[in-house]
Amino acid sequence: MTKHISPSDIQGAPVFFVTEDEGDHGHHETGTMLGFWVYLMSDCLIFASLFAVHAVLGRSYAGGPAPVDLFDLNQVLVSTAALLISSITYGFAVIAMQQGNKAGTLRWLAVTGVFGLAFLGLTIFEFYHLIHIGATPQVSAFLSSFFTLVGTHALHVAFGVIWLGVLLVQISQRGIGEANARRVMCLSMFWHFLDLVWVVVFSFVYLIGVL
Protein backbone atom coordinates (compact mmCIF):
# COMPACT_ATOMS: atom_id res chain seq x y z
CA MET A 1 0.00 0.00 0.00
CA THR A 2 2.42 2.59 1.17
CA LYS A 3 4.85 3.70 -1.41
CA HIS A 4 8.21 4.98 -0.30
CA ILE A 5 8.34 8.68 -1.01
CA SER A 6 11.70 10.29 -1.28
CA PRO A 7 11.92 13.86 -0.03
CA SER A 8 12.41 15.23 -3.50
CA ASP A 9 8.96 13.95 -4.56
CA ILE A 10 7.18 16.22 -2.14
CA GLN A 11 6.34 19.73 -3.08
CA GLY A 12 8.06 22.09 -0.69
CA ALA A 13 10.19 19.33 0.80
CA PRO A 14 12.58 20.39 3.55
CA VAL A 15 15.97 21.50 2.37
CA PHE A 16 18.88 20.61 4.59
CA PHE A 17 21.44 23.33 4.86
CA VAL A 18 24.00 21.35 6.83
CA THR A 19 25.92 19.64 4.06
CA GLU A 20 29.08 17.61 4.06
CA ASP A 21 31.99 19.27 2.35
CA GLU A 22 32.81 16.86 -0.47
CA GLY A 23 36.14 18.42 -1.35
CA ASP A 24 37.57 18.05 2.13
CA HIS A 25 38.66 14.42 2.12
CA GLY A 26 41.70 14.92 4.28
CA HIS A 27 39.54 15.93 7.16
CA HIS A 28 36.30 14.22 8.03
CA GLU A 29 33.66 16.48 9.45
CA THR A 30 31.08 14.07 10.73
CA GLY A 31 29.08 16.56 12.71
CA THR A 32 30.39 15.14 15.98
CA MET A 33 31.95 18.43 16.96
CA LEU A 34 28.75 20.35 16.24
CA GLY A 35 26.73 17.75 18.16
CA PHE A 36 29.07 17.97 21.11
CA TRP A 37 28.87 21.74 20.98
CA VAL A 38 25.08 21.53 21.14
CA TYR A 39 25.46 19.28 24.20
CA LEU A 40 27.70 21.89 25.80
CA MET A 41 25.12 24.57 25.08
CA SER A 42 22.45 22.48 26.81
CA ASP A 43 24.85 22.06 29.74
CA CYS A 44 25.16 25.83 29.69
CA LEU A 45 21.42 26.04 30.26
CA ILE A 46 21.72 23.80 33.33
CA PHE A 47 24.32 26.16 34.75
CA ALA A 48 22.24 29.17 33.72
CA SER A 49 19.30 27.92 35.76
CA LEU A 50 21.58 27.25 38.74
CA PHE A 51 23.07 30.74 38.41
CA ALA A 52 19.56 32.18 38.24
CA VAL A 53 18.72 30.36 41.47
CA HIS A 54 21.86 31.70 43.10
CA ALA A 55 21.12 35.21 41.85
CA VAL A 56 17.72 35.03 43.55
CA LEU A 57 18.74 33.20 46.75
CA GLY A 58 22.37 34.27 47.10
CA ARG A 59 21.57 36.88 49.75
CA SER A 60 19.08 34.81 51.75
CA TYR A 61 21.19 33.83 54.73
CA ALA A 62 18.33 33.02 57.13
CA GLY A 63 20.47 34.23 60.01
CA GLY A 64 23.23 31.80 59.01
CA PRO A 65 26.76 32.57 57.84
CA ALA A 66 27.33 34.92 54.89
CA PRO A 67 29.93 34.47 52.12
CA VAL A 68 32.33 36.87 53.83
CA ASP A 69 32.37 34.56 56.87
CA LEU A 70 32.93 31.42 54.84
CA PHE A 71 35.01 31.94 51.73
CA ASP A 72 38.77 31.94 51.69
CA LEU A 73 39.58 33.94 48.55
CA ASN A 74 43.22 32.84 48.52
CA GLN A 75 42.10 29.24 48.26
CA VAL A 76 39.66 30.18 45.48
CA LEU A 77 42.53 31.88 43.67
CA VAL A 78 44.60 28.69 43.91
CA SER A 79 41.66 26.63 42.58
CA THR A 80 41.25 29.08 39.71
CA ALA A 81 44.96 28.89 38.90
CA ALA A 82 44.83 25.06 38.90
CA LEU A 83 41.92 25.04 36.45
CA LEU A 84 43.43 27.71 34.22
CA ILE A 85 46.78 25.89 34.07
CA SER A 86 44.99 22.64 33.26
CA SER A 87 43.30 24.48 30.38
CA ILE A 88 46.59 25.48 28.78
CA THR A 89 48.18 22.07 29.34
CA TYR A 90 45.21 20.53 27.56
CA GLY A 91 45.88 22.94 24.71
CA PHE A 92 49.46 21.65 24.56
CA ALA A 93 48.14 18.07 24.49
CA VAL A 94 45.98 18.94 21.47
CA ILE A 95 48.96 20.54 19.71
CA ALA A 96 51.13 17.48 20.43
CA MET A 97 48.34 15.27 19.08
CA GLN A 98 48.07 17.29 15.87
CA GLN A 99 51.81 16.83 15.40
CA GLY A 100 51.34 13.07 15.80
CA ASN A 101 53.38 13.06 18.99
CA LYS A 102 51.85 10.24 21.04
CA ALA A 103 54.20 10.49 24.03
CA GLY A 104 53.73 14.25 24.21
CA THR A 105 49.96 13.91 24.04
CA LEU A 106 49.95 11.38 26.87
CA ARG A 107 52.28 13.49 28.98
CA TRP A 108 50.28 16.71 28.59
CA LEU A 109 47.00 14.89 29.18
CA ALA A 110 48.43 13.42 32.37
CA VAL A 111 49.56 16.87 33.53
CA THR A 112 46.05 18.17 32.82
CA GLY A 113 44.63 15.35 34.89
CA VAL A 114 46.90 16.21 37.81
CA PHE A 115 45.75 19.84 37.83
CA GLY A 116 42.13 18.71 37.44
CA LEU A 117 42.57 16.47 40.49
CA ALA A 118 44.18 19.35 42.39
CA PHE A 119 41.14 21.49 41.65
CA LEU A 120 38.81 18.69 42.76
CA GLY A 121 40.83 18.14 45.93
CA LEU A 122 40.55 21.83 46.83
CA THR A 123 36.80 21.80 46.22
CA ILE A 124 36.33 18.68 48.36
CA PHE A 125 38.49 20.22 51.07
CA GLU A 126 36.40 23.41 50.96
CA PHE A 127 33.12 21.49 51.16
CA TYR A 128 34.46 19.37 54.00
CA HIS A 129 35.58 22.48 55.85
CA LEU A 130 32.18 24.20 55.36
CA ILE A 131 30.24 21.18 56.56
CA HIS A 132 32.65 20.74 59.44
CA ILE A 133 32.00 24.30 60.73
CA GLY A 134 28.26 23.76 60.40
CA ALA A 135 27.62 25.61 57.12
CA THR A 136 25.65 22.75 55.59
CA PRO A 137 23.19 23.07 52.69
CA GLN A 138 20.28 22.87 55.15
CA VAL A 139 21.26 26.07 56.96
CA SER A 140 20.08 28.67 54.45
CA ALA A 141 18.84 29.16 50.90
CA PHE A 142 22.19 30.76 50.08
CA LEU A 143 24.11 27.66 51.18
CA SER A 144 21.68 25.32 49.36
CA SER A 145 22.18 27.11 46.06
CA PHE A 146 25.92 27.48 46.69
CA PHE A 147 26.43 23.75 47.25
CA THR A 148 24.22 22.88 44.26
CA LEU A 149 25.99 25.26 41.88
CA VAL A 150 29.59 24.62 42.91
CA GLY A 151 28.87 20.92 43.43
CA THR A 152 27.45 20.58 39.91
CA HIS A 153 30.55 22.23 38.49
CA ALA A 154 32.85 20.01 40.54
CA LEU A 155 30.88 16.96 39.40
CA HIS A 156 31.48 18.00 35.80
CA VAL A 157 35.20 18.30 36.50
CA ALA A 158 35.17 14.87 38.15
CA PHE A 159 33.59 13.31 35.07
CA GLY A 160 36.08 15.19 32.90
CA VAL A 161 38.94 13.64 34.90
CA ILE A 162 37.41 10.16 34.53
CA TRP A 163 37.07 10.73 30.78
CA LEU A 164 40.68 11.90 30.72
CA GLY A 165 41.81 8.70 32.44
CA VAL A 166 39.90 6.57 29.94
CA LEU A 167 41.41 8.56 27.08
CA LEU A 168 44.92 8.01 28.45
CA VAL A 169 44.37 4.25 28.37
CA GLN A 170 42.82 4.37 24.91
CA ILE A 171 45.65 6.42 23.40
CA SER A 172 48.39 4.40 25.07
CA GLN A 173 46.87 1.18 23.73
CA ARG A 174 45.63 2.22 20.29
CA GLY A 175 47.70 5.27 19.46
CA ILE A 176 46.35 8.49 17.96
CA GLY A 177 43.82 7.24 15.46
CA GLU A 178 40.94 9.12 13.92
CA ALA A 179 38.59 7.99 16.70
CA ASN A 180 40.94 8.94 19.53
CA ALA A 181 41.70 12.29 17.90
CA ARG A 182 37.98 13.01 17.81
CA ARG A 183 37.65 12.07 21.48
CA VAL A 184 40.55 14.32 22.43
CA MET A 185 38.93 17.23 20.59
CA CYS A 186 35.56 16.63 22.29
CA LEU A 187 37.12 16.48 25.74
CA SER A 188 39.09 19.61 24.84
CA MET A 189 35.84 21.51 24.28
CA PHE A 190 34.39 20.05 27.49
CA TRP A 191 37.46 20.97 29.53
CA HIS A 192 37.70 24.55 28.24
CA PHE A 193 33.96 24.92 28.75
CA LEU A 194 34.33 23.96 32.42
CA ASP A 195 37.04 26.56 32.84
CA LEU A 196 34.68 29.09 31.29
CA VAL A 197 31.91 28.20 33.72
CA TRP A 198 34.38 28.47 36.58
CA VAL A 199 35.16 32.07 35.54
CA VAL A 200 31.51 32.91 36.12
CA VAL A 201 31.49 30.94 39.40
CA PHE A 202 34.45 32.69 40.98
CA SER A 203 33.36 36.13 39.74
CA PHE A 204 29.73 35.86 40.62
CA VAL A 205 29.58 33.49 43.60
CA TYR A 206 32.84 34.14 45.41
CA LEU A 207 34.05 37.65 44.54
CA ILE A 208 30.70 39.41 44.33
CA GLY A 209 29.45 37.24 47.19
CA VAL A 210 31.96 38.57 49.69
CA LEU A 211 31.48 42.24 48.74
Place this chain on the structure above:
Amino acid sequence: MAANPHDAGTVHAGNHRHDSGEAHGTVNGYVTGFVLSAILTVIPFWLVINGTLGSPALTAIAVMALGVAQIVVQMVYFLHMNARSEGGWTLMAFVFTIIIIVIAIAGSMWVMHHLNTHMMPMTPEQAQSLP
Protein backbone atom coordinates in the same frame (compact mmCIF):
# COMPACT_ATOMS: atom_id res chain seq x y z
CA MET B 1 36.85 37.99 10.38
CA ALA B 2 40.20 39.61 9.84
CA ALA B 3 40.20 40.64 13.46
CA ASN B 4 40.37 37.04 14.61
CA PRO B 5 43.81 36.72 16.19
CA HIS B 6 43.68 33.00 15.67
CA ASP B 7 44.03 33.33 11.89
CA ALA B 8 47.53 34.67 12.03
CA GLY B 9 48.62 31.57 13.86
CA THR B 10 47.04 29.06 11.52
CA VAL B 11 48.36 30.39 8.24
CA HIS B 12 51.85 29.07 8.71
CA ALA B 13 50.46 25.64 9.42
CA GLY B 14 50.08 25.44 5.64
CA ASN B 15 47.60 23.03 4.16
CA HIS B 16 45.89 22.42 7.48
CA ARG B 17 43.93 25.58 7.05
CA HIS B 18 40.47 25.20 5.60
CA ASP B 19 37.41 27.31 5.68
CA SER B 20 34.91 24.73 6.89
CA GLY B 21 36.17 25.55 10.22
CA GLU B 22 37.61 23.21 12.81
CA ALA B 23 40.23 25.46 14.28
CA HIS B 24 43.74 24.36 15.06
CA GLY B 25 45.45 25.86 18.05
CA THR B 26 49.00 27.05 18.19
CA VAL B 27 51.35 27.34 21.14
CA ASN B 28 51.33 31.11 20.72
CA GLY B 29 47.54 31.20 20.72
CA TYR B 30 47.28 29.16 23.91
CA VAL B 31 50.01 31.11 25.69
CA THR B 32 48.38 34.41 24.72
CA GLY B 33 45.03 33.19 25.98
CA PHE B 34 46.60 31.91 29.18
CA VAL B 35 48.43 35.17 29.94
CA LEU B 36 45.36 37.29 29.22
CA SER B 37 43.19 34.98 31.36
CA ALA B 38 45.69 35.09 34.22
CA ILE B 39 45.73 38.90 34.14
CA LEU B 40 41.94 39.05 33.95
CA THR B 41 41.77 36.66 36.93
CA VAL B 42 44.27 38.40 39.18
CA ILE B 43 42.79 41.90 38.72
CA PRO B 44 39.30 41.10 40.10
CA PHE B 45 40.76 39.13 43.04
CA TRP B 46 43.08 42.04 43.80
CA LEU B 47 40.19 44.53 43.56
CA VAL B 48 38.05 42.53 45.97
CA ILE B 49 40.74 41.54 48.49
CA ASN B 50 42.21 45.04 48.75
CA GLY B 51 38.97 46.93 48.21
CA THR B 52 40.82 49.29 45.91
CA LEU B 53 37.75 50.79 44.27
CA GLY B 54 36.06 51.61 47.57
CA SER B 55 32.41 51.19 46.73
CA PRO B 56 31.13 47.58 46.57
CA ALA B 57 28.77 48.39 43.69
CA LEU B 58 31.62 49.72 41.57
CA THR B 59 33.77 46.69 42.43
CA ALA B 60 30.93 44.34 41.49
CA ILE B 61 30.55 46.02 38.09
CA ALA B 62 34.32 45.82 37.52
CA VAL B 63 34.39 42.12 38.50
CA MET B 64 31.54 41.34 36.12
CA ALA B 65 33.12 43.30 33.25
CA LEU B 66 36.48 41.55 33.76
CA GLY B 67 34.68 38.18 33.94
CA VAL B 68 32.95 38.82 30.62
CA ALA B 69 36.28 39.89 29.09
CA GLN B 70 37.91 36.65 30.29
CA ILE B 71 35.05 34.58 28.87
CA VAL B 72 35.54 36.22 25.48
CA VAL B 73 39.32 35.65 25.67
CA GLN B 74 38.87 31.96 26.50
CA MET B 75 36.27 31.46 23.78
CA VAL B 76 38.59 32.93 21.16
CA TYR B 77 41.92 31.42 22.26
CA PHE B 78 40.90 28.13 23.91
CA LEU B 79 37.61 27.14 22.28
CA HIS B 80 38.62 28.70 18.92
CA MET B 81 35.17 30.06 18.31
CA ASN B 82 34.65 31.95 15.11
CA ALA B 83 31.82 32.61 12.69
CA ARG B 84 33.05 29.96 10.26
CA SER B 85 33.23 26.82 12.39
CA GLU B 86 30.75 24.16 11.22
CA GLY B 87 29.40 26.58 8.66
CA GLY B 88 28.30 29.07 11.28
CA TRP B 89 26.10 26.64 13.22
CA THR B 90 28.35 26.73 16.27
CA LEU B 91 27.86 30.47 16.53
CA MET B 92 24.14 30.13 15.82
CA ALA B 93 23.70 27.61 18.67
CA PHE B 94 25.76 29.84 20.93
CA VAL B 95 23.72 32.98 20.20
CA PHE B 96 20.51 31.04 20.81
CA THR B 97 21.89 29.81 24.15
CA ILE B 98 22.88 33.33 25.18
CA ILE B 99 19.35 34.56 24.47
CA ILE B 100 17.85 31.78 26.60
CA ILE B 101 20.35 32.42 29.42
CA VAL B 102 19.60 36.15 29.48
CA ILE B 103 15.86 35.50 29.55
CA ALA B 104 16.20 32.88 32.31
CA ILE B 105 18.50 34.86 34.59
CA ALA B 106 17.15 38.39 34.04
CA GLY B 107 13.56 37.11 34.12
CA SER B 108 14.08 35.17 37.36
CA MET B 109 15.73 38.12 39.08
CA TRP B 110 13.06 40.55 37.90
CA VAL B 111 10.13 38.36 38.92
CA MET B 112 11.60 37.40 42.29
CA HIS B 113 12.62 40.98 43.06
CA HIS B 114 9.05 42.14 42.50
CA LEU B 115 7.74 39.27 44.57
CA ASN B 116 10.05 40.26 47.42
CA THR B 117 9.15 43.95 47.32
CA HIS B 118 5.43 43.16 47.28
CA MET B 119 5.61 40.87 50.29
CA MET B 120 4.36 42.20 53.59
CA PRO B 121 7.23 43.35 55.79
CA MET B 122 8.07 40.84 58.49
CA THR B 123 10.48 40.94 61.39
CA PRO B 124 12.87 38.02 61.88
CA GLU B 125 10.90 37.05 65.02
CA GLN B 126 7.69 36.81 63.02
CA ALA B 127 9.49 34.78 60.37
CA GLN B 128 10.71 32.34 63.03
CA SER B 129 7.20 31.73 64.34
CA LEU B 130 5.68 30.84 60.98
CA PRO B 131 3.64 27.63 60.96
